[in-house]
Amino acid sequence: MIHFEDVTKRYERHDALTGISFHLAPGEMAFLTGHSGAGKSTLLRLVGLVERPTRGTLRVAGRDLAKLHRRDIPYHRRDVGMIFQDFRLLQDRTAFDNVALPLMVSGVSPLEIGRRARAALDKVGLLRKERSLPRALSGGEQQRVGIARAIVTKPPVIVADEPTGNLDPDLSWEIMDLFGQLNRVGVTLLIATHDWELVRRMHYRTLSLKQGKLADDTGRPGP
Amino acid sequence: MRAPRFLVPLQTWLLRHAQAALGALGRFLSAPLAAVTSLMVVAVAAALPALLYLLVENTERLLASWEGTGSLTVFLKTEISDDAARKLAKQVEKHADVAAVQVVGRKEGLAEFRRLSGFGAALDALGDNPFPAVLVVRAKPSAAEAGRTAALAEELGKLPEAEVAQFDLDWVARLLGFTALAERAVWILTTLLAAGVLFVIGNTLRLEIRARHEEIEITALVGGTAGFIRRPFLYWGAWLGLLGGLLGWLLAVVSLAFLDGPASYLASLYGSGFALTSGGFGLFATMLGGGALLGFAGAWLAVLRLLEVGQPD
Numbered sequence: 001m002i003h004f005e006d007v008t009k010r011y012e013r014h015d016a017l018t019g020i021s022f023h024l025a026p027g028e029m030a031f032l033t034g035h036s037g038a039g040k041s042t043l044l045r046l047v048g049l050v051e052r053p054t055r056g057t058l059r060v061a062g063r064d065l066a067k068l069h070r071r072d073i074p075y076h077r078r079d080v081g082m083i084f085q086d087f088r089l090l091q092d093r094t095a096f097d098n099v100a101l102p103l104m105v106s107g108v109s110p111l112e113i114g115r116r117a118r119a120a121l122d123k124v125g126l127l128r129k130e131r132s133l134p135r136a137l138s139g140g141e142q143q144r145v146g147i148a149r150a151i152v153t154k155p156p157v158i159v160a161d162e163p164t165g166n167l168d169p170d171l172s173w174e175i176m177d178l179f180g181q182l183n184r185v186g187v188t189l190l191i192a193t194h195d196w197e198l199v200r201r202m203h204y205r206t207l208s209l210k211q212g213k214l215a216d217d218t219g220r221p222g223p
Numbered sequence: 224m225r226a227p228r229f230l231v232p233l234q235t236w237l238l239r240h241a242q243a244a245l246g247a248l249g250r251f252l253s254a255p256l257a258a259v260t261s262l263m264v265v266a267v268a269a270a271l272p273a274l275l276y277l278l279v280e281n282t283e284r285l286l287a288s289w290e291g292t293g294s295l296t297v298f299l300k301t302e303i304s305d306d307a308a309r310k311l312a313k314q315v316e317k318h319a320d321v322a323a324v325q326v327v328g329r330k331e332g333l334a335e336f337r338r339l340s341g342f343g344a345a346l347d348a349l350g351d352n353p354f355p356a357v358l359v360v361r362a363k364p365s366a367a368e369a370g371r372t373a374a375l376a377e378e379l380g381k382l383p384e385a386e387v388a389q390f391d392l393d394w395v396a397r398l399l400g401f402t403a404l405a406e407r408a409v410w411i412l413t414t415l416l417a418a419g420v421l422f423v424i425g426n427t428l429r430l431e432i433r434a435r436h437e438e439i440e441i442t443a444l445v446g447g448t449a450g451f452i453r454r455p456f457l458y459w460g461a462w463l464g465l466l467g468g469l470l471g472w473l474l475a476v477v478s479l480a481f482l483d484g485p486a487s488y489l490a491s492l493y494g495s496g497f498a499l500t501s502g503g504f505g506l507f508a509t510m511l512g513g514g515a516l517l518g519f520a521g522a523w524l525a526v527l528r529l530l531e532v533g534q535p536d
Contacts, residue, residue, distance in 0.1 A: 077443075082444060109238075110238065153446075
């Protein structure tokens with residue numbers, strides 16, 4: 001589902017990622033760890049085609065991202081649910097409207113939008129706050145709105161950048177449990193985190209980045 | 224009631240456009256200061272050529288109503304008696320281009336001048352009546368339309384009894400020439416101001432885009448196409464143009480109403496039932512439609528850049 005082959009991302013002065021190669025099978029879930037600045041966010045941004053790789057081949061959900069025409073990018077992004085460390089919510093829209101946005105851009109009918117957006121909000125436990133504006137929500141709640149927005153279109157791939165960074169341990173577990181549920185119904189997930197404790201207890205495949213290079217890959221854990 | 228299955232995409236599409244249009248109107252009305260400022264600029268820019276157009280249009284109509292009267296004055300030689308003048312009038316009346324002939328006898332002319340000029344005493348001093356008999360000839364409307372009034376004047380001037388024949392409204396023809404010039408000026412002004420409006424709308428929209436940068440980026444991140452992102456801005460521009468056109472039309476019509484009093488007084492002096500026209504539905508529709516179209520075009524220019532937002536390098 002996600003194929004990195006010798007992918008390098010170079011910014012003006014330095015290489016953010018160098019020679020990254022790994023495959024994530026459909027329905028696989030993996031953690032991406034590393035210190036800040038190790039290139040975790042960059043790697044996730046490549047998957048969502050927020051940025052293009054400088055070199056190498058990157059295939060996501062069957063698309064060769066290097067060859068994808070610009071006007072096809074929106075359709076690729078609809079297949080990749082992105083969860084951001086800084087939430088990236090629309091501050092002047094309610095939680096419901098934020099979650100409904102991906103459905104609106106894909107031309108889903110209003111009736112269906114209402115149904116699916118509420119289902120997503122319910123999944124992250126925020127159905128009661130659907131009318132709240134982001135600034136009226138705590139950091140953790142905002143993060144969950146961001147997660148609801150990412151899963152509302154039921155994309156085959158979800159990438160998450162520090163999704164539990166603003167959550168207390170209990171909520172972190174709930175969110176991880178939610179990711180586990182999604183994974184069990186076949187969603188491919190790549191989750192960047194530096195919460196080693198969480199990673200250690202979850203027993204999923206873990207990719208470690210160190211200064212832009214893939215330092216360690218635990219591989220797919222056995223059954 | 225559920226629509227047939229094949230209509231659902233159309234329904235959804237229409238709904239999305241309606242949402243974008245109404246959302247844009249809502250945003251427009253919720254940002255009063257910026258909106259009102261640009262609205263006034265557009266309105267004034269629209270009102271100027273509209274008002275000039277109305278002035279030219281009304282002048283033309285007024286002149287046409289005068290020219291239609293096509294009246295000529297034939298001054299006869301002083302030795303021609305009133306009786307001879309009346310005989311001549313009968314003859315002239317038979318001319319194909321002549322509708323009617325009125326004879327002003329020598330004594331009547333004198334009396335009229337005495338009454339109107341106040342030079343009565345001076346006339347008494349002259350002793351002899353210096354006034355000739357006069358034929359006031361009204362041309363047929365068909366002759367006036369065909370522009371044969373001047374030729375008729377020349378023809379009548381060559382009669383042996385005539386001293387001189389005058390086409391009273393020579394200046395009308397000249398003024399009509401001027402209005403043709405003014406008409407072209409209206410077009411030039413309209414084009415220039417339309418270009419101005421285009422840039423004003425483009426610039427206002429650029430500010431709006433900057434203010435909503437975050438929203439544009441996030442929409443792109445969740446898979447919004449360039450068309451989806453552009454849509455509300457295009458509607459926004461169209462609303463600005465439409466409302467600006469409406470306000471401009473009101474400004475022009477109200478300004479024109481200020482001229483209505485003096486204009487009808489002037490018209491009454493010439494014995495005409497002339498009334499100012501405010502362009503009717505045609506001008507109204509043109510200004511609203513043209514405004515919306517201009518706003519849309521200006522917005523289009525501004526949002527071309529939006530293709531780049533949220534896109535990878």
